Amino acid sequence: MTLNAHNTASEPVFSGEHRSTVRASAARWKNGAAPSVLPLPQPVSDVPKVSLHGISLSYETTNGNRLLAIDNIDLKVRAGEFLCIVGPSGCGKSTLLHLIAGLDKPTSGHVLVDDKVVEGTGTDRILIFQELGLFPWLKVGENVEFGMKMKGLSKTEREEKIRYYLRLVHLSQFKDSYTHQLSGGMRQRVALARALATEPDVLLMDEPFAALDAQTRDLLHDELERIWAETGRTIVFVTHNVREAVRLGDRVVLFTFRPGRVKREFQVDLPRPRQLEEVDVARAAREILEHLREEINKSLEVEYGVWP
Amino acid sequence: MKHVARQVIFYAALIGIWALLAKLKIWPPYIFPTPWGVVDALLAGFKDHSFWIAIGVSMKRMMLGYGISVALGMVLGLGVGSNKFLEETVGGLLVSLQSLPSICWLPLAVLWFGLTEKAILFVVVMGSLLSVTIAMEDGRKHMPKIYGMAGRNLGARGFALFWHVLLPASLPYIISGLKQGWAFAWRSLISGEMIFVSLGLGQLLMMGRDLNDMSQVIAVMILIIAIGYIVDGLVFKSVERQLRNKWGLAPAT
Numbered sequence: 001m002t003l004n005a006h007n008t009a010s011e012p013v014f015s016g017e018h019r020s021t022v023r024a025s026a027a028r029w030k031n032g033a034a035p036s037v038l039p040l041p042q043p044v045s046d047v048p049k050v051s052l053h054g055i056s057l058s059y060e061t062t063n064g065n066r067l068l069a070i071d072n073i074d075l076k077v078r079a080g081e082f083l084c085i086v087g088p089s090g091c092g093k094s095t096l097l098h099l100i101a102g103l104d105k106p107t108s109g110h111v112l113v114d115d116k117v118v119e120g121t122g123t124d125r126i127l128i129f130q131e132l133g134l135f136p137w138l139k140v141g142e143n144v145e146f147g148m149k150m151k152g153l154s155k156t157e158r159e160e161k162i163r164y165y166l167r168l169v170h171l172s173q174f175k176d177s178y179t180h181q182l183s184g185g186m187r188q189r190v191a192l193a194r195a196l197a198t199e200p201d202v203l204l205m206d207e208p209f210a211a212l213d214a215q216t217r218d219l220l221h222d223e224l225e226r227i228w229a230e231t232g233r234t235i236v237f238v239t240h241n242v243r244e245a246v247r248l249g250d251r252v253v254l255f256t257f258r259p260g261r262v263k264r265e266f267q268v269d270l271p272r273p274r275q276l277e278e279v280d281v282a283r284a285a286r287e288i289l290e291h292l293r294e295e296i297n298k299s300l301e302v303e304y305g306v307w308p
Numbered sequence: 309m310k311h312v313a314r315q316v317i318f319y320a321a322l323i324g325i326w327a328l329l330a331k332l333k334i335w336p337p338y339i340f341p342t343p344w345g346v347v348d349a350l351l352a353g354f355k356d357h358s359f360w361i362a363i364g365v366s367m368k369r370m371m372l373g374y375g376i377s378v379a380l381g382m383v384l385g386l387g388v389g390s391n392k393f394l395e396e397t398v399g400g401l402l403v404s405l406q407s408l409p410s411i412c413w414l415p416l417a418v419l420w421f422g423l424t425e426k427a428i429l430f431v432v433v434m435g436s437l438l439s440v441t442i443a444m445e446d447g448r449k450h451m452p453k454i455y456g457m458a459g460r461n462l463g464a465r466g467f468a469l470f471w472h473v474l475l476p477a478s479l480p481y482i483i484s485g486l487k488q489g490w491a492f493a494w495r496s497l498i499s500g501e502m503i504f505v506s507l508g509l510g511q512l513l514m515m516g517r518d519l520n521d522m523s524q525v526i527a528v529m530i531l532i533i534a535i536g537y538i539v540d541g542l543v544f545k546s547v548e549r550q551l552r553n554k555w556g557l558a559p560a561t
Binding site: 101103121122123126127129131132133134135136137138146147149150151178179180181194198 | 454455457458459460461462463464465468472473476477479551553554555556
């Protein structure tokens with residue numbers, strides 16, 4: 001068994017037989033399968049990087065009702081962990097990222113990063129929006145530069161890092177292009193470079209690959225996994241695609257339909273690098289999908305008034 | 309090419325008819341000048357530097373007045389655009405004030421500032437401030453929210469957020485308002501200058517009238533049109549084109 005489901009109330013239960021292969025960092029990559037450029041990933045520590053304590057968020061809808069979007073979420077993300085959040089649309093998973101990023105305030109509860117309460121935005125946590133939000137009036141290089149400029153880095157330092165991060169996402173030749181001249185996958189990589197350039201401890205990604213074609217997405221999965229391994233960032237990745245979550249995540253957290261609660265957590269103990277079409281990935285995804293289906297049905301019932 | 313040819317034929321015909329009517333001498337020349345009389349007046353005006361001085365004085369007032377309008381209008385528009393209370397109160401007032409021709413501010417300005425440079429500047433500012441403000445407010449509202457969020461997310465706040473994100477993000481939405489503001493400022497300036505002695509183009513126009521020199525009147529009118537056209541057609545159009553290219557709004561050529 002490579003996948004463990006456990007209830008959130010209880011302590012995580014790792015499967016004995018595979019625990020060692022995952023946490024012993026050297027064995028985390030398949031022997032011989034990892035490209036030679038791939039450095040050893042940093043072991044995921046047990047120190048929580050981001051902790052959510054009793055996070056709830058409700059807001060007033062246009063017809064005056066209060067809608068509870070997120071209900072009492074407790075969640076810890078370990079430093080260096082790749083955490084994926086899946087759930088049906090309308091489960092508040094994007095909203096949760098906005099809360100961690102400090103773009104919104106929770107109605108109750110608080111977000112801690114390194115044991116400090118989050119108040120407003122900060123360059124230690126960078127969110128990559130689903131719609132990217134690249135600045136069309138800036139060139140690719142200037143987009144990457146933006147966060148560093150706001151941080152007050154010197155011109156030479158910024159230049160050096162622009163070059164480094166554009167190389168990291170394979171966009172060196174496009175430094176002086178405008179973003180509308182790039183393809184969807186390239187724009188996605190610009191957003192990634194822009195976020196990484198501010199050197200955040202936590203990278204928050206909101207369905208970043210949802211709008212891409214399958215080939216580009218596969219490519220970006222590989223790149224993201226590589227960059228994660230190279231930079232050792234903590235990543236919280238939101239998606240509605242369970243397979244993608246299993247492909248990328250150390251752990252997959254399943255959210256309930258509105259209000260968003262943590263329904264279940266799944267530890268993914270498959271060796272890296274993984275492939276989307278691997279049997280093990282598919283098997284793990286199927287197990288999560290069964291749990292997700294209940295929530296999808298609930299959402300269909302509410303939004304369309306039917307049982308499928 | 310065809311387009312240019314049509315224009316040339318049209319204007320040649322226009323001037324031809326004008327010359328013909330002048331040649332027929334139906335009206336005395338101080339009422340109906342000849343085309344060559346106007347050309348002479350233009351040349352003479354540039355030769356004795358009176359046109360250059362007038363253009364210099366008027367453009368300086370424009371730069372100052374329009375500059376104040378833009379700076380003030382952006383702050384005002386941003387405030388009105390991001391605050392519900394201000395939008396309902398100040399926003400409504402601005403829209404109703406816009407129906408007031410800016411020259412109506414002149415009596416008030418003269419009483420406040422006397423027959424001074426400040427009075428004219430005041431009229432110019434009042435002429436264009438409203439359209440800049442309303443354009444900025446509009447731009448603030450229509451600008452996609454994502455840019456503000458992305459800016460904050462990357463550590464921009466306060467003035468940096470305004471200067472590096474909100475302003476450039478709203479530029480495509482406010483450029484037409486800025487252009488309109490310029491046109492209003494230009495009209496206000498000329499009307500203001502016509503009313504009291506002030507050295508500018510407007511005064512030159514009135515001087516032509518006082519001297520019964522219709523050729524000069526027409527020459528100055530042509531000058532006013534030309535300057536308006538140059539700024540609108542060259543400056544604003546090229547800024548707009550650049551914006552479109554940068555943002556990818558124009559079809560690739």
